Amino acid sequence: MDNSPHNPTLREQLDAVRPDSDDLREAEVQEAARAIVTSDEWRAVFDRQQAFDREMSNAMQDVEVPTDLQTRLHDALALNREVADQSPSPLEGEGQLLQRSAEKQGEGAGRVSHREPTPTSLPLTLISRLRSKSVPLPPGERGTAVTPSLVRPSRRTWMRSVIAATAMFVVAGLGWLILPHGGAAFTLNEVRQSLPFKNGTLNTTSLANFDSSFDAPLPSSRWTSWQQSDAVGLDLDGNGTHDAAVYEFAYRGTHGYLLVLPASRISDPPTRTFFNTATISYTPATNVAWTAPTEEVVYLCLLDQGQLDTLSRVLTPATA
Amino acid sequence: MTDGDRARIVGEWVEEHSSLVYRFAYRLCGSAADAEDLTQQTFLTAHRKLDQLRDHEKARSWLLSIVRNTYLKSLRGSQQFVAFESCDGFADPSHDQWESPIDGEELQAALNELPEEFRTPVILFYFEEMSYKDIATHLDIPTGTVMSRLSRGKAYLRQRLVTRLGEDVPVSSTH
Structure with a gap:
């Protein structure tokens, strides 16, 4: 649907104008701007629409916020930092931290109490963060509320701790396998030069499926629809893990490959953040590279058939 | 920036912006549990990526952009694309009268009924007060498509909210 030209109707133009804004000066809504000046009927429609929009904007903010939300967020942040500060100990493993946080959640659950206070009830996001590196907790911060107790543990507690520590080591081991381990940085030019080109075409037949050693999202759902097969991986530094995910794509006679690289591995990442503004x-x-700051990846799009203009036209947000 | 500085700054943002972040997350997700998770993930991400924000005066919009991007990212792979034709029921309403103020929960129920491709532009328009051009940029779709989706999404909300309250509210034709 996005690929076909679309001329906004008068009603669509009116609906696009925000209340108390300068939107009516935009070129795309000039028909509406003229209509509300020349027609009392359209002026009335516009005024009602603007009034409705103001009501809606107010109603959008009408959300009841859990009373203990801030406390839980502070706890989550403190726990996140504390876990990174904890060295593995049989008396204070990740399992205990998870349990403690979960108990805190249970205690603090007010209007929004959706989860049982168990370790597995923690959001995946927090568990993910618990497995990642972070910063130590500064003295006097909120996180001191969950500092390890110095009281001698009971036998049951000790056994639980041993089990928790074992689980922690297993999780840490899995995390080491799953999470990126850093490594040497490359320039974009080095990446380009290391690509296995054969007769002018990127030769991906010898490449293994991408090992998911880092998060390699496509830039948008549009790229997903162009994807031709599962991603393959490139091992640029020869350490056995993939440093780039390579997606084959095709769109209207244009065929190529989109490389996704961790931004931390590129020493000269592009400053442009969109395909259509990137330097060719x-x-x-023929290739362009751009950075997705929030995803912490660099994209490198190479064509072996077609023109970048074909992609640029459909990826450029503009009135068709 | 020291670790203590980072913790202090994000801690202050929790105090200042957590309610806004939660409300935005709730409107996007449609459930309190998911909104809490998204809010938590937003502040953890902010803590991790704090060095990327040069101007801390823009913390509010930066946090909302993390919410938005995290939410959109979560949709990838699970998003169900609704055929444009299937939304033809979003006819322009013949009446534009509604009960004031609009109830927040009624609104959420109506939002939850909208297909994702209509819901997100509408929320960005109303909650973040984004222009249609900014929405187009952030969602990577043409402005004409944004205008169409906004119009149809808003028409559905008008119709839905008025219809739900129709027995109590006198409805008159406006044009």
């Missing part, structure tokens, strides 16, 4: 390079094939 022609070595070893």
